[in-house]
Amino acid sequence: MDLRELYQEVILDHNKRPRNKGKVINANRHAEGYNPLCGDMVALTVKTEGDKVTDIAFDGQGCAISTASASMMTEAVKGKTVEEAEEMFKAFQKMVTSQGVEPECEDQLGEEIMSLAGVREHPVRIKCATLAWHALHAALQGEEKVTTE
Numbered sequence: 001m002d003l004r005e006l007y008q009e010v011i012l013d014h015n016k017r018p019r020n021k022g023k024v025i026n027a028n029r030h031a032e033g034y035n036p037l038c039g040d041m042v043a044l045t046v047k048t049e050g051d052k053v054t055d056i057a058f059d060g061q062g063c064a065i066s067t068a069s070a071s072m073m074t075e076a077v078k079g080k081t082v083e084e085a086e087e088m089f090k091a092f093q094k095m096v097t098s099q100g101v102e103p104e105c106e107d108q109l110g111e112e113i114m115s116l117a118g119v120r121e122h123p124v125r126i127k128c129a130t131l132a133w134h135a136l137h138a139a140l141q142g143e144e145k146v147t148t149e
Contacts, residue, residue: 008115010112010115011064011065012064012068013068014067014069014072015064015067015068015071018058018068018071019072019074019075020056020071021057021059021071022057023043023057024045024046024047024055024056026047026055027045027046028047029046029047029139029140029142030045030046030144031043031135031143032135032144033060033145033146034131034146034148035066035127035128035131035148036148037124037127037148037149038063038127038128039061040060040061040063040066040128040131041060041061042059042131042132042135043058043059044057044070044132045057045058046139048082048140051081051082051083052079052080052081053077053078053081053082053085054078056077056078057074058070058071058074058132062131065116065125065129066128066131066132068116069116069128069133070131070132072112072113073088073132075112076110076113077136085136086140087108088108089136091108091109092105092109092113092133093130095113095114095117096119096126097126098120131148134146
C-alpha cells in the first residue's frame with residue numbers, strides 16, 4: 001500500500017466513524033460554519049477551562065473531506081491550550097494552501113492530519129477541509145458564524 005492509499009484509508013475511516021460527533025452539553029464557546037459552494041455545514045461546540053480546550057465536538061453535514069477534517073481536528077485540539085489550537089489552525093491553513101509542507105506544520109499537526117495535505121491539489125476541496133478549522137478559530141475568537149466565502 002502506498003502513502004496515498006494509506007492517507008485515503010485514514011480519511012475514509014474518519015468519515016465513516018467520526019470522532020467527537022455530537023454536542024458538548026456544557027460548552028462555553030460555539031460556532032457554526034457554512035460552505036456555500038457545496039453546502040457543507042458544521043456546528044462546533046467547545047468547552048474551555050482557563051486557557052485549555054477540555055472538550056470539543058462537531059455536528060452537521062458534509063462531504064467525506066469535511067467530516068474527516070472535523071473529526072481529526074477535534075481529536076487533535078482536545079487538551080491543547082487555546083494558543084496551541086490557534087497555532088494548529090494557522091499550520092493547517094498553511095499546509096493546505098502552500099506548495100510544500102513545511103516541517104513545523106508536520107510537527108504541529110501530526111501524521112493523521114497531514115493526510116489531508118493532498119487537498120491542495122484540488123483547490124475546490126480546500127474549503128471542505130478548512131471549514132471545521134475556520135469554525136474552531138471563530139469559536140476561540142468569540143465569533144458564532146463563519147463562512148468559507
